[in-house]
Amino acid sequence: MCGIVGYVGPKSVIDILTNGLSKLEYRGYDSAGVAVNSNGKIKIYKAEGKLQNLKDLLETHRSEITNTTAGIGHIRWATHGAPTTINAHPHSCNCGKLVLVHNGIVENYKELREELKGCGCIFKTETDTEVVAHLIAHEYGKLNDLPKAVRAAAKRLKGAYALCVMHQDDPNMIVGTRKNAPLIVAMGQGENYLASDSPAIIEYTKRVIYLDDDQFAVLTPTSVLITDIDGKQVAKKEEILPWEPVAMSKMGYKHFMLKEIHEQPDVIRNVLSGKLPDITKPIVLDEVKLTKEQIKNLKRIEIIACGTSLHAALVAKYILEAFTNIPVDVEPSSEYIYRKTVTDANTLVIGISQSGETSDTITAIRQAKAVGSHVLIITNRPDSIMAREADSLIPVNAGIEVSVAATKSFNAQLIALYLFSMYVAEIKGSFDSSKIEQLKHEMMMLPQKIETVLSHEESIIKCARAFASYKNFIYIARGINYPTALEGALKLKEISYINATGYPAGELKHGPIAMLDETMPVLAILMPGSIVYEKILSNAEEAKARNARMIALTSAEDPHLEDVFEYILKVPAVDEYLSPVIASVPLQLLAYYIAEFLGKDVDQPRNLAKSVTVE
Numbered sequence: 020m021c022g023i024v025g026y027v028g029p030k031s032v033i034d035i036l037t038n039g040l041s042k043l044e045y046r047g048y049d050s051a052g053v054a055v056n057s058n059g060k061i062k063i064y065k066a067e068g069k070l071q072n073l074k075d076l077l078e079t080h081r082s083e084i085t086n087t088t089a090g091i092g093h094i095r096w097a098t099h100g101a102p103t104t105i106n107a108h109p110h111s112c113n114c115g116k117l118v119l120v121h122n123g124i125v126e127n128y129k130e131l132r133e134e135l136k137g138c139g140c141i142f143k144t145e146t147d148t149e150v151v152a153h154l155i156a157h158e159y160g161k162l163n164d165l166p167k168a169v170r171a172a173a174k175r176l177k178g179a180y181a182l183c184v185m186h187q188d189d190p191n192m193i194v195g196t197r198k199n200a201p202l203i204v205a206m207g208q209g210e211n212y213l214a215s216d217s218p219a220i221i222e223y224t225k226r227v228i229y230l231d232d233d234q235f236a237v238l239t240p241t242s243v244l245i246t247d248i249d250g251k252q253v254a255k256k257e258e259i260l261p262w263e264p265v266a267m268s269k270m271g272y273k274h275f276m277l278k279e280i281h282e283q284p285d286v287i288r289n290v291l292s293g294k295l296p297d298i299t300k301p302i303v304l305d306e307v308k309l310t311k312e313q314i315k316n317l318k319r320i321e322i323i324a325c326g327t328s329l330h331a332a333l334v335a336k337y338i339l340e341a342f343t344n345i346p347v348d349v350e351p352s353s354e355y356i357y358r359k360t361v362t363d364a365n366t367l368v369i370g371i372s373q374s375g376e377t378s379d380t381i382t383a384i385r386q387a388k389a390v391g392s393h394v395l396i397i398t399n400r401p402d403s404i405m406a407r408e409a410d411s412l413i414p415v416n417a418g419i420e421v422s423v424a425a426t427k428s429f430n431a432q433l434i435a436l437y438l439f440s441m442y443v444a445e446i447k448g449s450f451d452s453s454k455i456e457q458l459k460h461e462m463m464m465l466p467q468k469i470e471t472v473l474s475h476e477e478s479i480i481k482c483a484r485a486f487a488s489y490k491n492f493i494y495i496a497r498g499i500n501y502p503t504a505l506e507g508a509l510k511l512k513e514i515s516y517i518n519a520t521g522y523p524a525g526e527l528k529h530g531p532i533a534m535l536d537e538t539m540p541v542l543a544i545l546m547p548g549s550i551v552y553e554k555i556l557s558n559a560e561e562a563k564a565r566n567a568r569m570i571a572l573t574s575a576e577d578p579h580l581e582d583v584f585e586y587i588l589k590v591p592a593v594d595e596y597l598s599p600v601i602a603s604v605p606l607q608l609l610a611y612y613i614a615e616f617l618g619k620d621v622d623q624p625r626n627l628a629k630s631v632t633v634e
């Protein structure tokens with residue numbers, strides 16, 4: 020969750036660290052800090068709130084930060100201890116010579132703190148991270164060698180961590196290690212970097228090494244040494260990052276979220292490219308390593324994911340079951356990991372994750388792999404932990420998603436899931452081939468249809484203005500668009516903080532209808548196709564009869580809708596199977612414009628982080 024940058028080299032350490040941290044800031048943080056070795060002394064600067072506060076602080080001290088050799092920086096998403104300046108990283112030992120930044124949660128920090136107090140360590144904070152600083156310093160006192168001290172301390176730690184450490188007496192060195200939290204090494208010319216994610220360093224170099232759990236990196240300006248926990252050198256492959264620095268620009272849009280919503284037509288074209296050559300030809304998914312025999316023998320599919328990715332998984336349940344006749348279970352990763360893992364070699368486990376770094380989903384796929392299931396990962400980050408641990412992969416090619424609220428990655432995941440469902444159906448012969456051809460054709464038309472939705476933003480803006488002052492919202496739908504209702508409600512909650520809930524429309528009268536009156540607007544998703552259209556309409560009428568203000572999201576040309584709904588958000592007609600892709604776009608825009616009217620921090624909503632790397 021926290022962002023880490025480390026640098027050793029001749030450039031201005033402060034500039035490299037603050038620039039790197041600003042590239043991670045989009046992920047949502049509440050305090051920041053840096054430590055630099057300047058004129059042979061460790062200096063620490065920290066500030067509460069946005070990164071700008073730290074930048075302002077550093078400006079006032081710039082004249083004293085000269086002759087820098089190395090530095091570490093951190094932006095924090097508070098777990099242990101409030102988001103205050105004192106709790107911000109870096110943390111240091113008693114003498115202040117050893118400093119570190121940390122991402123993750125050290126579970127045994129309380130026992131370690133008691134032990135270290137007995138050795139004379141004085142604690143200034145309640146954080147787990149400060150304990151690690153004292154622990155490494157304690158080992159350094161015995162070993163007088165920073166890499167050895169970090170390795171010795173790591174043997175005592177339980178939990179998740181990515182650490183970046185430096186010591187005043189080793190002015191040209193930084194040491195990093197990780198366990199269940201991301202950390203990459205990046206190599207420049209006469210300079211080297213550590214970072215929790217590639218946007219922090221991509222401006223300087225694309226050459227990276229992905230550290231595995233329990234590996235240690237010792238960096239000087241001219242060398243990178245990777246070892247295991249016993250200090251034995253490990254040979255690692257250098258890789259080239261698949262991103263361009265331009266991905267981090269707003270390109271004239273007010274917010275990244277709006278830019279990313281507008282990128283969706285091109286994102287869908289990218290996902291389809293090479294995988295859907297022609298409607299008469301089979302789907303091509305080269306990175307799916309399951310044999311035809313294995314696919315034919317699948318007895319069950321389990322999909323695990325969190326948040327928006329979980330909503331994509333719920334849509335996938337409808338299509339996979341319809342196209343392949345294979346039963347599909349969907350579960351939040353955070354629940355999956357605390358149950359017995361009842362899966363086997365005839366169960367395909369699909370993990371969906373934009374970031375590929377979500378801690379709970381990583382744990383879940385590892386559990387499934389351990390009992391013999393083939394793990395397929397659908398992710399936007401082919402450079403992530405999940406992608407690297409997958410048996411099969413479908414990269415979704417949505418480009419870096421900067422806004423904390425996921426938009427384009429959702430639709431990219433959906434397209435990947437449609438392709439996979441058709442791929443399995445074609446191998447099994449389990450779905451009408453002419454219907455698949457028709458759906459392939461319609462999929463190719465989706466970008467144009469989204470462009471039509473995007474060119475009619477005024478009606479959505481008008482609706483957003485009319486409803487921005489409400490404190491509560493209900494979204495209803497049935498069937499394949501029930502997950503779309505959940506996703507629409509999640510978007511509104513995340514960026515406007517309005518209490519929005521998605522319900523299957525048929526569930527309204529089993530409880531939620533009690534809340535309905537003129538203060539509770541109801542948005543109904545009515546996409547024609549199966550029988551559920553009429554059912555949702557009649558549920559909407561029940562809501563209207565309780566004085567709820569009504570909004571419809573529909574592609575139907577149905578004059579009766581005007582009797583029920585005050586606002587009708589129109590989208591182009593589309594096959595019902597594909598309708599979540601089209602229906603999600605006005606919901607993203609509605610959430611965006613409501614948050615805009617309310618003056619919220621759209622791209623970095625409070626309390627949220629883009630990549631949830633702790634449990």
Ligand code: AGP
Binds near residue numbers: 374380423426628631
């Ligand atoms: C989406 O808008 C959220 N920010 C969040 O729910 C997110 O989808 C969730 O944390 C899962 O992340 P992942 O897709 O990177 O695994």
